[in-house]
Amino acid sequence: xxxxxxxxxxxxxxxxxxxxxxxxxxxxxxxxxxxxxxxxxxxxxxxxxxxxxxxxxxxxxxxxxxxxxxxxxxxxxxxxxxxxxxxxxxxxxxxxxxxxxxxxxxxxxxxxxxxxxxxxxxxxxxxxxxxxxxxxxxxxxxxxxxxxxxxxxxxxxxxxxxxxxxxxxxxxxxxxxxxxxxxxxxxxxxxxxxxxxxxxxxxxxxxxxxxxxxxxxxxxxxxxxxxxxxxxxxxxxxxxxxxxxxxxxxxxxxxxxxxxxxxxxxxxxxxxxxxxxxxxxxxxxxxxxxxxxxxxxxxxxxxxxxxxxxxxxxxxxxxxxxxxxxxxxxxxxxxxxxxxxxxxxxxxxxxxxxxxxxxxxxxxxxxxxxxxxxxxxxxxxxxxxxxxxxxxxxxxxxxxxxxxxxxxxxxxxxxxxxxxxxxxxxxxxxxxxxxxxxxxxxxxxxxxxxxxxxxxxxxxxxxxxxxxxxxxxxxxxxxxxxxxxx
Numbered sequence: 001x002x003x004x005x006x007x008x009x010x011x012x013x014x015x016x017x018x019x020x021x022x023x024x025x026x027x028x029x030x031x032x033x034x035x036x037x038x039x040x041x042x043x044x045x046x047x048x049x050x051x052x053x054x055x056x057x058x059x060x061x062x063x064x065x066x067x068x069x070x071x072x073x074x075x076x077x078x079x080x081x082x083x084x085x086x087x088x089x090x091x092x093x094x095x096x097x098x099x100x101x102x103x104x105x106x107x108x109x110x111x112x113x114x115x116x117x118x119x120x121x122x123x124x125x126x127x128x129x130x131x132x133x134x135x136x137x138x139x140x141x142x143x144x145x146x147x148x149x150x151x152x153x154x155x156x157x158x159x160x161x162x163x164x165x166x167x168x169x170x171x172x173x174x175x176x177x178x179x180x181x182x183x184x185x186x187x188x189x190x191x192x193x194x195x196x197x198x199x200x201x202x203x204x205x206x207x208x209x210x211x212x213x214x215x216x217x218x219x220x221x222x223x224x225x226x227x228x229x230x231x232x233x234x235x236x237x238x239x240x241x242x243x244x245x246x247x248x249x250x251x252x253x254x255x256x257x258x259x260x261x262x263x264x265x266x267x268x269x270x271x272x273x274x275x276x277x278x279x280x281x282x283x284x285x286x287x288x289x290x291x292x293x294x295x296x297x298x299x300x301x302x303x304x305x306x307x308x309x310x311x312x313x314x315x316x317x318x319x320x321x322x323x324x325x326x327x328x329x330x331x332x333x334x335x336x337x338x339x340x341x342x343x344x345x346x347x348x349x350x351x352x353x354x355x356x357x358x359x360x361x362x363x364x365x366x367x368x369x370x371x372x373x374x375x376x377x378x379x380x381x382x383x384x385x386x387x388x389x390x391x392x393x394x395x396x397x398x399x400x401x402x403x404x405x406x407x408x409x410x411x412x413x414x415x416x417x418x419x420x421x422x423x424x425x426x427x428x429x430x431x432x433x434x435x436x437x438x439x440x441x442x443x444x445x446x447x448x449x450x451x452x453x454x455x456x457x458x459x460x461x462x463x464x465x466x467x468x469x470x471x472x473x474x475x476x477x478x479x480x481x482x483x484x485x486x
Contacts, residue, residue: 001128003040005059006030006171009066009073010046012384013459021048021179025233026065026093026117028167033122041171046073049173056081061089061128063121064109068096068363069387071104078108091124093117095201096383099365101142105149112142115201116187118164120155157203161187162213166220181221181258184233185214185247186240193291194301195329197365198235206239211246215254222256229284230260237262241274248281261285266305269313272320279320284441285353286317287325293346296334314350321438323445326352329388330407331360333396337406340398344411348420353445354452357411358388359403379473389459391470400470408459416452424449 006027023045034041044051056062062081066074071094078090093113097104101112113120120140127133135143140155158164167182169175188206189198209217218230238244251258259282266288269275278286292298293307317324326347330340340357347355362369362378363386372378377394385392389408391400398406414420428446431439 001039001060001125003059004034004042004061004063005056006041006043006063006065007051007056007074007077008043008045008047009064009070009077011069011387012073013069013387013389013462021045021177022182022231023048023169023172023178024065024067025167025182025184027063028169028171029118029164030063030121031171032165032168033118034125035168035171036165037125039125043172045172048175048177051077052173053080053084057085057088059088061091061125064090064092064094066092066094066096068361068383069385071096072382072384075104075107082108089128091121093121095197096364098201099197101151102149105142105144110143114140114142114151115155116140116158118158157187157207159207161207161209166217169221169224175224178225179228180231181218181225181228182231182233183214183218183221185209185237185244186234189235190239191236192302195360195363195366195368197363200365208240208243211243211250214247215250215256218251218256218258219254222258230258230282232260232262235263236265238264238268238274241271245274245277248277251281256282258282259284261287263287263289266290266310266313269316270309272316275316275320275322279322283322285323285325287327289327291327291329292332292335292339293328293343294332294334294339297329297332297339300332300334301329310346311350314352318351321441323353323441326355328355328357329360330357330411331391331393331395331398331403335395335403336397337402340403340406340411341414344414347415352415353441354448355412355415356388357407357415359391359407360393361386361388362393379470385466390463390466394474400474401467404467404470408456408463412452413456416449416456418453421446421449421453 008023008027027043031041031043042055064074064077074092081088081090089110090108091111091113092104092109097112098114101114104112111124117140120138123138124141127135127138135141136152139153142149142151144150169178172178186206186208188203190204190206192199192204261284264286268286290310291301291303293310295307298305298307314324328343330343343357360368362372372393379392379394379400391404394400395403424442424446428442431442
């Protein structure tokens, strides 16, 4: 096998991170593994570079990595490949097809890699290159022979993360456009959030890269993408607090002089000494999953965080001049119009820097998906709408239209309103004028508020028809459930 093309499809819509080019790590890791074998590999990230169909059609194998919101585009790509060159093998992987492999095979994929994939994918390459290798021995692989589908046993999680090569971002066409250096230090999550598929994909027992591996990978990627901010890709950068401290201390002692951001839980904000260390090592943004200010919703999501201490954590983080991007999920069975509005009011009262009010989305593989599916509350299986900006299920205490409006046309615009834009503009001007320690944060907040306002207008214009469709879908579901709308 001489030439492999790997593809990360683009999402159909846009969101607050649309202007940032952040490839997922799977394909760059695959590229590094393939290059170790002397195979020529190219990655197309559609958000960065349009597909070159001539290169695709002349490849020996195509690999596609997809999530739920991008899988419709992945299927479109497969259809085009098969229409032009039926015999060209297509392998697809990612969380969506891990849980719905039959769907992917039906849509034209020849193979589905379920789960993490590094071992399964490389064994599939072995099978192509060695006639004596048996496809039945490749764990984590689904495939079809004729009209029959076969699902080999699940593969084990990759045992030692340090055995993986550094991700090869240079394999991505126009990789220079990547906005951040992306570093993963761990896989898995000890928590069990109802709407999340992380532990189903990567396990509840966390596995870690060594501190030395993390630092060397960081240095390596900074040479390829110099002067970029660093994003720690972990689902929770502080799963092991003591280990994270060692990483941060090493960043300081090695004088890497980086600006970095990461996803953390709200409990991070209780430890002021840790936050100070984070700031000294270059932290400028923390992405925090508050999820809700409704206790009943948190219980439903299996989130055990203390709402009463939210403000304490926020104040501690802001004391150290670190920005907070708050992430909230609206649409739990206990959420009402009032509780959703209280979330927006909480964000303003506590002066979060930026926010996302995401709509609860039943992603395949999650407990939420199977529960709503069993209850016949799924409105649509148009996966392109599963982006946390569209209501795709029947809420309990709101209509779908009410949830759609409260999240995208009420809570979000309220946080990024003209008045808030003006306030942040004045605050930014004064902080720059007085050269206050947090003037950069204030200026960034003002710029991002303007950007968010433009996005909201753009999203509303592009989705006017969706509001009408929602009412129709709601009527169909209510009829199916034999429920009369009041």
